Amino acid sequence: MTPLAAVAFLLLLLLRLPEAPTTAAGDPTPTPWPPQFHAKLVMDYHGNMSVSDLWYDWPGGRNLHVIRYQLAADAPYYDNEWNNGTSFFYTPARRACRSAAVGVGILRPDWLQPGAVYLGRRDAGGFDCHVWAKADFITYYEDVDTKRPVKWVFYTGRIAYVMSFEVGAVLEDAAWQAPEYCFNKDSEMAETANGHDGSFIPRSVL
Ligand SMILES: *[C@@H]1O[C@H](CO)[C@@H](O)[C@H](O)[C@H]1NC(C)=O
Numbered sequence: 001m002t003p004l005a006a007v008a009f010l011l012l013l014l015l016r017l018p019e020a021p022t023t024a025a026g027d028p029t030p031t032p033w034p035p036q037f038h039a040k041l042v043m044d045y046h047g048n049m050s051v052s053d054l055w056y057d058w059p060g061g062r063n064l065h066v067i068r069y070q071l072a073a074d075a076p077y078y079d080n081e082w083n084n085g086t087s088f089f090y091t092p093a094r095r096a097c098r099s100a101a102v103g104v105g106i107l108r109p110d111w112l113q114p115g116a117v118y119l120g121r122r123d124a125g126g127f128d129c130h131v132w133a134k135a136d137f138i139t140y141y142e143d144v145d146t147k148r149p150v151k152w153v154f155y156t157g158r159i160a161y162v163m164s165f166e167v168g169a170v171l172e173d174a175a176w177q178a179p180e181y182c183f184n185k186d187s188e189m190a191e192t193a194n195g196h197d198g199s200f201i202p203r204s205v206l
Pocket residue numbers: 048049069070
């Protein structure tokens with residue numbers, strides 16, 4: 001390499017450095033989820049609105065998302081995920097159930113951290129937040145002071161606003177039981193290849 005080429009090469013390297021999307025030492029890291037919590041969410045999917053309860057229970061190996069779509073006569077809709085890779089999606093008002101073999105467990109409390117890229121501090125509805133992106137899949141807003149999640153923006157365009165976050169709240173066992181019509185002989189169990197199963201947070205990407 002001629003000296004000029006070497007200088008040009010170095011310059012190119014230097015110019016490229018600031019855009020490298022790596023986590024720098026000293027960047028804040030996302031706070032792991034508590035092992036158990038209950039969150040109330042308001043969700044907006046391109047104008048399709050819903051309110052939901054998210055019950056996360058890592059020691060219990062289960063995760064339940066109870067969704068009420070705006071003015072839906074058949075609400076609520078349940079997304080019940082177990083750590084052995086089985087998910088149940090059911091609507092009690094219609095006794096309708098679909099199950100899926102996802103093949104992976106529920107989200108680990110530290111699911112966000114590996115590969116999360118720090119984007120800096122931003123305002124989210126009046127909350128001063130640290131913001132991370134993960135795998136072109138989610139942008140995650142965490143309150144700087146309380147370290148609670150504030151907002152999740154999914155690549156699909158779904159936005160979840162965290163309205164309350166109760167650390168340590170646990171739902172009673174009976175409420176986790178999938179209804180009996182999920183276990184009918186004729187109810188099919190769909191095998192989902194890449195975890196594209198309709199879960200709130202698709203497990204495969206994590
Ligand atoms: C919103 O989306 C859900 C899930 O796809 C659907 O069941 C519901 O009917 C939609 N609501 C409206 C108002 O379109």
